[in-house]
Amino acid sequence: MRILFKHLDVPDIDNIDVYLREGGYKGLEKALKEMTPDQVTEAVAKSGLRGRGGAGFPTGRKWAFIPKAPGPKYLCCNADESEPGTFKDRELILRNPHQLIEGMAICCYAIGASRAFIYIRGEFVEPARKLDRALGEAYDRGFIGARVLGSDFSVDMTIYRGAGAYICGEESGLLNSLEGQRGEPRVRPPFPAIKGLYASPTVVNNVETLANVPHIIINGPEWFASIGTPKSTGTKIFCVSGHVNRPGNYELPMGIPARELIFDHAGGIPGGKRLKAWIPGGSSVPMLSAEHLDVGLDFESLTSVGSMLGSAGLMVMNEDTCIVRATLNLARFYAHESCGKCTPCREGTAWLRDMIGTIEHGAGRMDFIDKLVDVADNIDGRTLCALGDAAAQPVLSSIKLFRDEYETHIRGGRCPFDGNGGFALRRNA
Amino acid sequence: MLSEEARKRILGSAEQFPDRQSAILPALHILQEEQGYLTDEGMKEVAETLDVPYSDVAGVASFYAMLFERPVGRYVLDVCTTLSCSLLGAEHLVDYLSEKLGIKVGETTPDGLFTLRTVQCLGDCGSAPVMMVGDTYHENLTPEKLDALLADFAAKAGA
Numbered sequence: 001m002r003i004l005f006k007h008l009d010v011p012d013i014d015n016i017d018v019y020l021r022e023g024g025y026k027g028l029e030k031a032l033k034e035m036t037p038d039q040v041t042e043a044v045a046k047s048g049l050r051g052r053g054g055a056g057f058p059t060g061r062k063w064a065f066i067p068k069a070p071g072p073k074y075l076c077c078n079a080d081e082s083e084p085g086t087f088k089d090r091e092l093i094l095r096n097p098h099q100l101i102e103g104m105a106i107c108c109y110a111i112g113a114s115r116a117f118i119y120i121r122g123e124f125v126e127p128a129r130k131l132d133r134a135l136g137e138a139y140d141r142g143f144i145g146a147r148v149l150g151s152d153f154s155v156d157m158t159i160y161r162g163a164g165a166y167i168c169g170e171e172s173g174l175l176n177s178l179e180g181q182r183g184e185p186r187v188r189p190p191f192p193a194i195k196g197l198y199a200s201p202t203v204v205n206n207v208e209t210l211a212n213v214p215h216i217i218i219n220g221p222e223w224f225a226s227i228g229t230p231k232s233t234g235t236k237i238f239c240v241s242g243h244v245n246r247p248g249n250y251e252l253p254m255g256i257p258a259r260e261l262i263f264d265h266a267g268g269i270p271g272g273k274r275l276k277a278w279i280p281g282g283s284s285v286p287m288l289s290a291e292h293l294d295v296g297l298d299f300e301s302l303t304s305v306g307s308m309l310g311s312a313g314l315m316v317m318n319e320d321t322c323i324v325r326a327t328l329n330l331a332r333f334y335a336h337e338s339c340g341k342c343t344p345c346r347e348g349t350a351w352l353r354d355m356i357g358t359i360e361h362g363a364g365r366m367d368f369i370d371k372l373v374d375v376a377d378n379i380d381g382r383t384l385c386a387l388g389d390a391a392a393q394p395v396l397s398s399i400k401l402f403r404d405e406y407e408t409h410i411r412g413g414r415c416p417f418d419g420n421g422g423f424a425l426r427r428n429a
Numbered sequence: 430m431l432s433e434e435a436r437k438r439i440l441g442s443a444e445q446f447p448d449r450q451s452a453i454l455p456a457l458h459i460l461q462e463e464q465g466y467l468t469d470e471g472m473k474e475v476a477e478t479l480d481v482p483y484s485d486v487a488g489v490a491s492f493y494a495m496l497f498e499r500p501v502g503r504y505v506l507d508v509c510t511t512l513s514c515s516l517l518g519a520e521h522l523v524d525y526l527s528e529k530l531g532i533k534v535g536e537t538t539p540d541g542l543f544t545l546r547t548v549q550c551l552g553d554c555g556s557a558p559v560m561m562v563g564d565t566y567h568e569n570l571t572p573e574k575l576d577a578l579l580a581d582f583a584a585k586a587g588a
Contacts, residue, residue, distance in 0.1 A: 082550060083550070084511045084512055084513065085513055085550075085554050086552065086554070087553050121552065122493070122495045123495065123561055126565070126566070158445050160451075160455070161454070161458060162493070163454060163457070163458065163492075163493030163496050164494030164495035164548070165494065166549065179448065180450035180454060183492060198448055239555060241557055242512070242513050242516045242517070242554075242557075243516060243517075247513075248555040249555060283511075315513055317516060321516065326512060329510075329512045329515050333512075333549055339492075423516055423521075
């Protein structure tokens, strides 16, 4: 079942002529000619579409929060894809930029915005170029710009390049970055829907979320809601990486069992090794073990086993992987990316990194384990944005599931895995 | 000195936003493109061109990993070492590059050709291990691939 990737095999789908031949911009045309803005928002709400960036907030409800009063309103497309293990938005933009532009135009029509920005991470130079070319084509053909398709609706879109900062994928950090400030998160409320970009009502949506919109408009909300599970509708692009035979993006209906994705689609673990741990939704969600492989990959099912769907970036670790070392890797990531605005996160992420590093290098003490839990608990829920909560999850979940590995490191005074801790170099056969 | 063309591009960028402050980051990209890194003089010129406080420009400049506040080599090798890349040997690749180039992470070769850095997740984990050099991602890296890439860069620089 492919929706977003249904054009994957169509050569040059990034060219507007090919996109149009494949039925492109028909969703925008239908929205403008047959629907009122409220009907568009209602259709998106009815489809059950939820945000694909990680939080899973209902998209239609987010759009409905935008006040009707006159005045500037903005759409910001979040293309700052930086969550470790996640690489779907990059492919969506590289393969089919017009699908995203069409979704953005429909959203702007629905919320009454005449300006949209695509905030794309600075490293995505090639995707940004592709998007820029596509925007030029869409302007030339009148799908964006003044009086779109002869209607009263006008919209301008601008690409904004980041410059390397995970925190700018957090919506309020993104808004600050776009305003030319340091990309630190804001105090909420007020939420972006009331006071976002340039203090005006703003919708911030992920690339994958917006790319779904044209298909919902064309095929109807009931069609979309019939895919996946009742509360997690549609398909999801699952990004699979780490110790699997066929890493990559897989678009499948929500709710597909993890085992099927990892072993059938992604080809299982190289060398016939066993799976030790996996992270279902990007590094910010709790890790799981082989015991959880039968869980369905959707918002509700993953929550019921103590994790989250997040961005659906699955990272798979085989039996040779040192969990302490893997957790240290992520602890380093969060310590590096903490913007430093909130004390618990700024100080706590460094403590987590240093304590786990000490354990991995053989100088840890038994009381470190409880101290790690204590520090993580004192970051979780005590910061302005979700980076702090995210930093706590790998630590808390790895101790919960693999406490014995921490203890073995401490008792033995060294890492019990071979010199590489399962971080081996894959030889591409 | 900023070139006249860069100044024009910066002012053109400012017109795209309701508030010219938004043009600071695009302007810093332009400055770095032209001068290789963010010189103090260049940042002052950006502030003057956009008519924003220099402190705001410096504040933005110091926030982002891709903006260089010091000179770097002609080729900056940004090797991703976050989990998915590390699981597939990224740290060994860093050691390999470090040994081959005779520099530590963060350093530049004496001939000014290469700077070696480790970076956080590049968002291309399905093709791990990954390295970014300039505008381009290099995927599924092995020591052999790195050898070929380095030879290619050195040849280009010599040409």
